[in-house]
Amino acid sequence: MFSEAANVTERRQQPPALAISTVIFALRPSASSGRPVLWLPLVRRIREPFQGHWALPGGPLTQAESLQDAAARNLQETTAVVPKYLEQLYAFGGLHRSPGQRVVSIAYWALVEPTEAALAAESANVKWFRADKLEQLAFDHNEIVNYALWRLRNKMTYGTIAYHLLGEKFTLAQVREVYEAVLDRTLDPANFRRQLTADRQIEATGEYLQGGKHRPPRLYRYTGVARDNFGNFDDDEAVVPGTGPPSS
Template sequence: MLSTSPQLAVSTVIFALRKTGAESPATLWLPLVRRIREPFGGRWALPGGPIRASESLADAAGRNLLETTALTPQYLEQLYAFGTVERSPGTRVVSIVYWALVEAEEAERAAEGENVRWFPADDLPELAFDHNAIVDYALWRLRNKMEYSRIAHAFLGEMFTLAQLREVYEAVLGRPLDPANFRRQIEATKSIVATEERQSGGRHRPPRLFRYNESFDLADNGPLPHA
């Protein structure tokens, strides 16, 4: 009997920050798609699909994401290759999973449908396959990376106030940060620069707008082949 090579697929865990109420803190959300086929028909699952012969793994992740959720992420990084024998009933599937971040605005644009819905990352239903465990791992990576890189910026638009940036950190790390100390740390950084513009409209002193210094990478992922 010829041993057939495992089936190969890519999936993506993509996070966005959402504010439910006006005064409630922002939390992490992610879009899931409803499975139509067996196994796990009807269950929610990570967006993903097969790899085409002409595209790299990252390209496959981005394309499947765009096709199923209409989202274009600000940040995309390989998470892990999952390949235990029993993770998919019947067939042997190896999933190369990416994780991604998307701006709040972009996340709003992508309309929800019958088969695509956003869920809060800390309160998911039972997903298909091992996808609950995968999301847990992606959350761990996100929180870890937040502490020693500048990926927080990927949740925000071009320009942002320090309060907005701090809100991102507080939502991901799950604890409040001192505004004054936070300011000091950001200003010590060269990767985030102050602009002359301010954001008006609130019923308070208009905060200065900041901009990310494009000459810095969002994260140092080492000497990884670009694709």
């Protein structure tokens, strides 16, 4: 007991370690309604601290890689996901967020299309969970997920980020379902269609979605240049209105 306590004290006296954690959002159908809802993959910790608890994919930063490269590498190693959209979220550095040595975690968040999410590795220690029904995670990872959700919902109201959760071709109803899933509210189909087609960010492909019982809906694609140009946005100064920034 004494040696363990002494070891913790010794680690506390060391310089803070730097780690990477990443929230990955994807849409998957609800088991009850079949409508898309937000899911994210978690990794079961196999060692202390928090052994056996679920946590965000992540790991240490090596000497020879950038923060974004480290986030991408950790995702590929743990989940086999290679997201096209990867953005820096925030630096989480609470004094007591990790037992033992202090750890500052640079959090990222990623969005993946359905085809990308389908390729994600799953095992006894890597599973997908509904973002709105998470248990208590390791460290402060619930706080990180909540902040990533706020950031996603905020960007949905003024940007074109929703298209990163869709495939290359989609129906207008599928776009609306993305907004409804993320914002967690029902949108008027007619008003949504009118606003969506008025902003000239999408165009009809000339194709139709096949396989339904009714008249097949028209397929569209996103035409904005932003789709393939999203990169590393370091919005470190952002805060959640009414709640203040995450602990640091």
